[in-house]
Amino acid sequence: MASGYDTKTRGLAWLHRCLADERAEYGLAFNPLRDAFQKAPEDAYAELRRRSPVHYSRLLDCWIVTRYEEVAHLLRENDVFRSSPHTTTQALVDPYATLDPDRPSLFMLDPPAHTRLRGAVREAFGPEAVRRLTPHLEECVRDVVQRLGRPGDRVDLVPRFAGAIPLRVLDLVTGLDMHGADDVTGWVSDIVLGLEPIATAQTAQRALTSYRALGKYLDERRARPAREGSLHWSLLRSVRAGRLTDAEARQLLMFLVLAGTKTVSDFLASAARHLSALPPRAPERRHVDSALVDDLIARVSPVQIVARTAAVPTVLCGRRIRAGQRILLVLASANRDLAAGAREDGGETGTGRARRAVAFGGGIHRCLGAHLARLEGRYALSYLLERFPEVRLTGATPSRRCVTLRSWDSVIVHL
Template identity: 30%
Template sequence: MLPGTAVRWATKHGFMRAAIKTAARKGDPQARFFFDPVVRRDPYPFYRTVRETAPLVRGRLMWATAHHDLAGAVLRNDAFGVGFTDRRLPAPVGLMFRFSRRSSPIGPVDPPSMLVVDPPDHTRYRRLVSKVFTARAIEGLRPRIEATCAELLRDKPADLVADFAALLPVTVIAEILGIPLDMRRQFLAWGNAAAPTLDMGLAFRQYRRTEINIKHVNTWMRGHFARLRREPGDDLLSQLVQLDDLGDDELLATAGLLLAAGFETTVNLLGTGAWLLMRHPDQLAVLRDRPERWPNAVEETLRYDSPVQLTARVCQRPAELGGRRIEPGQVVMAMLAGANRDPAVFADPDAYDVTRPNARDHLSFSGGVHYCLGAALARLEGEIGLRMLFERYPDLRIDGEPRRRTTRVLRGLESLPVTI
């Protein structure tokens, strides 16, 4: 166990875990989302209940909305941010919080990660990496992604997640970051172990496992930075390590987020997309007749079963949302996956329809200044990966019971056994 692990767990998850359990015992329906295994397996009835209760629902711990218009509004409103401050914590807890940060490994949800800092810091970090993720730059990766797909699909997949859906995006992002390909399975293992950090209220054992794996990533990446300073390549990290205005902690946070975001969403998109199309052969038939519809099929998959289910924002100054006053320090949970099935926006929202004309109106990539930097890359990998998979193996079939990931914020398949 790393020094200070117990204190970090208490300030990041322990107190929140206790508060959520107390709220659940007192009948708070929102608290069910975090611990109810029924909701974890199929959260969409829960989102429907929240949406039908009110546009904005007040819980004991936070506000929540599953309405498309309000979820979009909170993501775009600069009165709401992602940065957490200890100023509102009781003095002893605030002291623990500051102490815990001193020796903490830096993961995707730890400052100075772009995921948890607001402008102007967020603006500066994003500007440094955004040129690599422009639509034009991503489209230039098409031939390399197609070649990677062809290589991975030479052998018949037995588990579609392990043998294809996970390997495609981690291979692509590894090349972008100058990471040796022989490290990709190790990074997948580290990433899978660290993914639960996006959830709230982790148990101590689970948090300890995530922290150990994040520490391994930190150690390897710091050595990687040193190698790239000696022998830079033409990859993104080689460019970033040459900048004088980025310290190692900022580099670590930026690289870690890009690595995690570069494959976490896409693994879930590819696995879920393949699973949905095998379960809906009529939709797959549409795509075989009209292959130009593959990009829209990706959008519909993102809408129907979002890889990122929700996000939260902290009110920074008094604001009005859905006719309710939100005070500074209050948290609003935007249930992205619930908003993606809002019948006010999507006709027959519980149907999977690859021809849906407004499928792209989903909120799966968030919105506002924190709109997903890798959205264009995820879309391209989803389009190429799913199309080439079913072209190469048109008789692909599910062969056993898929196993879902146990995470709450990230939703996808951990295993998808198939047969040809």
């Protein structure tokens, strides 16, 4: 399989040629390497929605879909638009496939394998499991917030708030006791950056090194006695009963660590940045309820895009998509489009189907931990504003070279 990291032949001359050819064909070019995109990707996506909602990026070697109607449709059509990248005909492939080609992650699998593996962890994130978890979740969130400091202190919320809470909550679910390991968040960040479609060869190598280090660390944790009732305990029982292989159980835990920490961390950083920039008496700061959390998740969309592969030739908005071509579904853009459409038509599609934000994906791959992530967000943001009602944003630095996720290197506040 070809790699997407050949930066020797894909230098500036290649980049400029791609963008020039794209402009000649579509009248505009999508360039996620621009500083303007990194600061405000929503502006670039808004232009694509208006002028080229199904757009072929020569730079990324794939189709980019930005309108809500098409994104929501493609998320549901898993027989036509598959999650596995292994049938792609393109030169640039899903970077995750280069990290662990023999053990694909849950988000890269299609039924029946996806259905079986998802079923092995579904119960751990169901309403009853989350209800039992809630008192412990509340306790650990309060502890993290209280340790931030005193009112008036200058604090970076990314490592001490947004990064700390998801790891501690995931510990409650898995029973792996990882929250004391400072290296885990660094490994996860390196791996996620390596999954970006605009990653460099150097970034990819660092991601591979961190992926192996995180796998070794998880193996050490998995070798310890499992806490009864934890996900680790449940997966061990499934392995012993022959319902899962040990390699599958390991990869499920790896997937949950990557997805369950980084995406929630990015959401908390984005949401805290947004709320702390508002005046202290703004209504949004007074009461953080489930509706506000849902609105914030849709607004900031920590997972900006998900990828699919066309299983058969198809036509979308007049564009002919060949079998094997990769498609990026821009969840962040779709949610913006949905918000604008809801103001115009009351939130209904032309067929009467109720519209639903796609920040957590959709169809069979809708995020398993959506309910838990919402709860984490509500408690974390509520306690932050309760403990520090005058918290004020003083600066924030977005992570560079990010397309898949909306990440922050720092969110600096005065408590």
